[in-house]
Amino acid sequence: MGASAVRPLAGRAFADARIRTIAFAYLFAAVAYVNPVAYRHTYPTRAERLAFAHSFGTNKAVVLFYGKAYDLLTAGGYTAWRSGGTLAIFAAIFGLLAAVRALRTEEDAGRAELVLAGIAGRGIAYVASLVAIAAGTAVLWLAELTGLLIAGLPVGPSAYLALATVSVVPVFAGVGALVSQLAPTRRVALELGGAVVAIAFVLRVVADTSSLGWLRWVTPLGWVEELRPFTGEQPLVLALMGGASVLLLSAAAKIFAWRDVGSGLLSARDDAAPRLSLLGSPTALALRTERASLAVWAGSVGVFALIIGVISKSISAAGISEQLQRELAKVGVSAITTPKGYVGFAFIFFVLAISIFVCTQVAAARHDEAAQRLETLLAEPVSRRGWLRGRLALAGAAAVAIALVAGLLTWAGAAFQGVRLPFGRMLVAGLNCLPVALLFLGVAALAYAVVPRASAGIAYGSVTLGFLWQLFGSLLGAPKWLVDATPFAHVGLVPAAAFRPGPAAIMTAIGLAAAVAAITLFERRDLLGA
């Protein structure tokens, strides 16, 4: 009974996710298009491609982020390597977000109860959520395929590459579905799922950069590489994705079928003796409610930093031609051939991570407002100015702590392998992440003050666009002023390069000015519910 409800429920879920689906589709199309074009532009001749393949493809620094390369002599092989590996991570995130949105957020908000009180049983509601996620996945597949075709790659292999990329969506949707059964809230579900994505990524990194290649078979992100698009397809590997998806999704379905609606298996105890610390001010309260999330961020960044430090030992300049080094200089990874250079290059990812972190903090503040708890808070003798200033200061202070963790643990990882990086410089390398992060904190705060409902999208969107432009803008042969339009272009990558005080000061100043403007503007608007 109730099968007729699948259509409207799935339609509703798909429509709810439309903005995220569209954003991801743009990303997939753009990355798919940019890579073949950039490759032909940067390495037009076979000789250049050979030189590139010999050195770059096995360079651990690069493998770390893009995955293992199988063929760098063709645009297709290059694209499969460069975009397949990156987009697979985004596909994993998409699957996780979509499943948690459909299966936990709805319940969190109490809407699931309404649906389940109607003619739709749990099974029907669950199937409808999966139908919506499948439709979103199809959109991503189509977007990536379109990008590849416009860039002039052949139809068949392109379709296969796009399929390989999105094949992890159902797996991580399964992860999302499962953590949605475990976690009592959306926030906890996302943090658990995010940890799974991070572990999958770290496993792939270790597999690709060490002698433990078999680990590639342990992580879904490694399976994508084993599908070998453009480089000797192994479509049988898809069975792994299929099997894992079925396993995870049916396990989640089983739990969903018998647990109480509105709770999670991991629901913490509902009784507790009062703990009265961190209740003295709105900022203290924010620290209290955010501390678990802060710990997860610091921990994840720390683990990644440790890995970077450990791997840095195996970096050397051997085999990279001078001509290629000049080419590399063009894309901003000039000194990648020494441990120091490699570490400097890696820090651009910490700049990214900390920028995203500050956006999550502004999003958390917005969530408090949307859930109308802020109304309860601001009906007390508490000033709006003080509240937002405290929230932003907390985000800034936590960003400093995470940045220091990045510097410290990279140093520790390298030291563990006997690579002596200067300690003070590594702390500077960490703090060097902050000007860009503060800039984005200001931007996110301003968006929050002016267009609260769209603020999370604007914040995450501008960070993602800025970063992708840094990765791909220069490859497209854009004029320098346009390439430099992203804040990421203005970071002196300590310890590989010198700290650049000018741009750092300007970005910090812009961020602070935006934050001050945000506080003033926030004081003048109505509080806005969800």
Added chain:
Amino acid sequence: MADAIRTEQLSKRYGVTLALDRLELTVAAGEVYGYLGPNGAGKTTTIRLLLGLHRPTRGRGQLFGVDAWEDPVIAHRRIAYVAGEPFLWPSLTSAETFELLARLRGGTDTSYRDLLVARFALDVNKKIRALSKGNRQKVQLVAALATRADLLLLDEPTSGLDPLMEAAFRECINEAKGRGQTVFLSSHILSEVEALCDRVGILRAGRLVDEGTLSELRHLSAQTVEVTFDGPAPQLPELPGVQVRGAGANALRFEVAGPVGPLLAALGDQRVATLSSREPSLEEIFLHHYDASDGRVGS
């Protein structure tokens, strides 16, 4: 001493909707004021404007002479607020919530709070996320009442409460009144307002359509006279100010605006068995305002 609440031309427009239209409201210190209106009439908007959570499109509102939009911290020191929906922190227990709200305002009457916790039968070590809506509402109420603030702004405070707790709530409001606190009670539960309030304002589509003490409001409205007869109800002549409504084979009900004399004269030569008359209930006054203006609510 400044009035507890005073608004001048207070108006709020959300997009094309005029949620509140030139509200002129005065609530004296020590008064219990009932703010009546159906869903969507603008009650919550009024309170949000008074608290400075939303910005007036025109006009202004003051709490004890302080405009909360201009100076929320000072304005909020003397008030306590119970929101229409209990929006609290799911990971805190009730005890932690009380502590948070008390520290934010710099103190509360903890012994009175303990008494209220007992009266409302709250388990303070339960996390908010595990509480039903009614219990979360009680947490808000206890926190607000325990402050002994000079002004209690209550937005439909009893929604979700069971009859026992409703009685406890009324007891608390009477205590607050006895202590000289001002209470602004927004509600659509007429019996509650009738039982508790000194003065009543009726809000309709963003406008204050009537205001006064209950007896003032009653004078403006018709009273009801019910008559039963020995035998079938007779046909009476048309009388000015009297509306006849059938009430069964042997009975008639009359709505009488103005003096009852002409009706009694007309009934004089009929075989009247029983006669009762009563003043209009608040519900009838309320419905009268809605009936008369757009017929949206019929009885």
